[in-house]
Amino acid sequence: MASSGVINAIRSAILLLALVIFLGNIMMWIIMPTDTYYTIWVPHLMAATNSSFFGIQGPIMMDFTFPILLIAVLGCFYLHLGKKENAVTKSSSKARSLRLMRRPMIVKGLGIVTLTEIALFTMFIALCAWYFGGYVRHWFEQVYQRSLSKHEQVWQTKLDRVGIVTGVTGNLCLTFLFYPVTRGSSILPMLGLTSEASIKYHIWLGNLAMALFTVHGSIYFLYWIITHRLSEALKWGDNYVSNVAGEMSLLCGLAMWITSYPKIRRKMFELFLYTHYLYIFFMIFFIWHIGIGFACIMLPGFYLFLMDRYLRFLQSRNKARLVSARLLSCDIIELNFFKSRALSYNPTSTIFINVPSISKLQWHPFTIISNSNLEPQKLSVLIKCEGNWTRSLYDMLSSPSPLDRLEAAVEGPYGPAATHFLRHDTLVMISGGSGITPFISIIRELIFINSTLKCKTPKIMLISSFKNSSHLSILDLILPTSSTSNSCKLDLQVEAYVTREKGQLKEQIPKHRTIWFKPESCDIPISPTLGPNSWLCLAAIISSSFAIYLVLFGFFTQYVVYPVDQNINVFFSYTKKGSASMLFLCFSMVVAASTAFLWNKKCNADEAKQVQDMDESGSSGSTSNSSFDQDDVEMESLPLQSMIKSVNVHYGQRPNLKRILLEIKESSVGALVSGPKKMREEVAAICSSGQADNLEFESISFTW
Template structure:
């Protein structure tokens, strides 16, 4: 057994090394691309060695920039599959915290909470952009004397044209990395220890930088055409070169999308922000038609992986899931309980996106999963706090006296970290504000399972939670599941410090008891199952590989028998617009074929288990709905394991926690400081952990608001 684990660990290490080597080679291509060495030496050899009538000039570009990233994505799938087989997320060793200073949080104005590693990587990326811009300007300035004479314009005017085009080319560098952070089912992010939720800030940084460069690119060209009396260029669609109209349409879509991301607009008019973000489809389509598919292959791999992920999400979202029950808490909070297959495994702090067509067919909202796939193998739960129009409508629908028997719901996910690292610490301090407690519920349930079932030592836990009023204390009843709680749950060392800020003492009004609403799902509703089955990473690797092979075959046939015969005629070239359109069609077709085949195969495998779960739930639901005293019994049953698990619970009224004092009093050698809540709370904890007053604190922010 040990030797087998050693072999798997060695293979995983080799995969990481290979992926790193390929990535560094890809970065080297970016660095060398603007130089004379690339154009005068490398490019000539590449074109000579890859001279093919099947792919043309597009072939070497895909070989240099598209294939390496897709290869890394496949390696990432293998890495994650083997990592899942090697060990589960809860068996971890306490590793020495090396280079801790690189992970120490800092608050940077305009960027938020970042650590030194993130700041260093951002600095290196900006340096790459500066290098890319400067060396391209130097390279293309050599063409200025000849171009200015040919165009019969002044030298400075031609230089303005060169700067304008280089600005757009540098924007393409930002666009290349833009879609990786928003690929929820990415196999690349987990290799770096990241999740899509934690990487959203990188998407924001890249998006702002890309749009700033593209806007400058468009403005400089309008200025250039104005001073050279060639504004008519704005109305040209170059069918065999750059298409100006396509670029202008793409820029307008990007500007509309960019403007609505302004924090004030995003928060106050979320639906406007949400719907305008779909303009990315038109932005990319017209961007490709603007520059041509050959150059677009540089940014293609990130978008290619995003399309695969987006189509798999689309397939999953077409299925209605089985919503079994909803528990209504007195603090305008709902716990939704879904049926799930036993094969669906997820780690603590995972999220799921929920859509309720009765409220909005287009809106999808992320919520943290509070249930544990080990303690509750056939149930998945989320907690929803009424904090907006969508959540309020959902609460009103469920809590109305004439409650509906069935609520149509679709989901996407779950998405979460590939592994967790909570056992690396001697103690955990979880600090939450309001609904920010939900990810900590999933962590506590995981540690409860580890301590009781696996007999592993778990860190002691202090939960510091801040609520506005005492009715929100009812959320603490959700810490333990209603079923599946181990009898020896008292092994968990859990202390809760609850702060109620807007009340001076315990309310004299009797709080309304939680109420459970049972639903009668339709026969077509299915339990939440893994989209690609238990071996999802292997299936994703097969989808990436097979779809790209199908695309290459279609592209080769198309180029050989359609494009090449026309391009051979020196007086006529095949339309860039048609070539770009056909390439986009081939990519979409290839992904649809590969992903649909994998999805349908796994859907058939899930159907058998779904039938068994449905039969069992129908009998349970019928018994529960006939028991009029269920709600009160449910509350009484929960209180017993809750009292035995929590070592102490203190409620403080009319005050806020002194986080600096409480964190500094933690004397354990390694303390994980986890915070989930408002921006100000996250920044306060980050400032404490970065102050150097306590070197044993390891900061981690769990945030789903940006």
């Protein structure tokens, strides 16, 4: 207990330090548009960072890049220490007092949001407004002198200044754009967030950034037309802002923005996916447009994203060891992978899967239903046939001639750093169709806590809606296949609703079909990319790669850029400087991340070799698959009623969610919903109505 108290104290101190650094970073955003920043702060920062070694980029990196990377490193230590913390925690009075801040609201255009999200979004809009207004005031003070020097009217010069301020404000949105899509980030889980649940923030910021950049470009085209300087649009300013690079960046951004429109994204997902790869060219042209010095303002988020993207690339080069596939009667596939015992993940985690024989570029996320504690060598996901990719996979597996092997690659798993389901007295899990998958992982985690840790778990009511009775076969997957489940005393009640059938059909539901694969020697178990101490390894990668970048860019500035810039009216090429900086950035990340990845891969090679030896020493049925064979036998023989309190199937009706939720009288009730948008909004409306103060809403759906 004493050790746990010390760890909690250290984590609290780290969290407090990260908060102070972040508030200091926000303060720099507030001060930046003022005269104080340029007349007082910048000269001192230039002297502190050695202007001949880093140039103007030095103070910008000190103000905006270094603090965020330091927060990311602190987050790694915070999460590493969190692994040792006991996850079995009950609801505290402090957590219950914050229930109001987590109460859901339905806002048109934003969807389901909490009061905390509304407050933070409002503060960000206020920061953008302050940033815009501050720069307008700052540059309007010089508008008369500039209009005389450019031989134009004052209102035309003001239009020019408003145009540039709009672009600068868009850069503020771009600064935060990449944090929500950095899957392996240490910043999001430190705040209790996941990348999947934060996608909506990426959408908000992307819409706002592209709106500002579009206005920025439109204003400048208008300005060039009314001042008869349309030829400016074709100039590549090598020593200043490059208009052509900005236009190319804007075109790439518009292509991504248009294809992100919900109707286009859902109907033509491949078009949306492939168009989004234009972010590479968008960022390259953006840096060429504004110069690397000013780009350092948005560098930390993009830096962490690139780091994560490269680590994902390294992991995806490995061929995952796919053991079997189970075809359910409702066009649902269960894929079973072999995993390393060192790989652990929390409930509701997701993993991205790629099948090269279908598409080499498409990666699709799926919720993991297995439990890393109960099933230490098995990782299972459920895949529902809803699109072209999933339908192609189902057709491939259900063909009359069974496959001997299916090549697959994975990225992840990704999920919450901790779970807090035990803080509730009752959990009401509401799902629609395949939305039940995250709840299967939660139930299996609670089984582990109840049976192995001997801790009291909350009552569970699972409310699942299905279109027809064939989908009831999903309920067979609720219970884990380990023997631990037999001794579990979980208070679990299942209410299943079949909405499109009036009564139980007489014909028997077809049994599951299992396909076994013969892995090759190149197939390896899914293991942690950076080893068991992945957060410490990530902290080392971030620190070492940024140090390498600073050294390389510092010497480049000192011995290549500075000798040119110190001459009067002579400046080193912005394009060459930006290109060199991007090259150094990528080189430093590749060196640091590759070294760490290869080292951990070498450490994992022993376990992969043991699995391969087991296969070679086994008979026609692979020895390493014996546990999976036994699991299937147990799945067929274990009755669903053995542990579940009651299973009620209702035909031809939908659940009365309002009545069910309001009838529960326990002091703390977690209302977890995963399913269609209308279902999520209905549950959110009930929880926010104020008719019951004991309800706490949480959406676990990953559809966006």
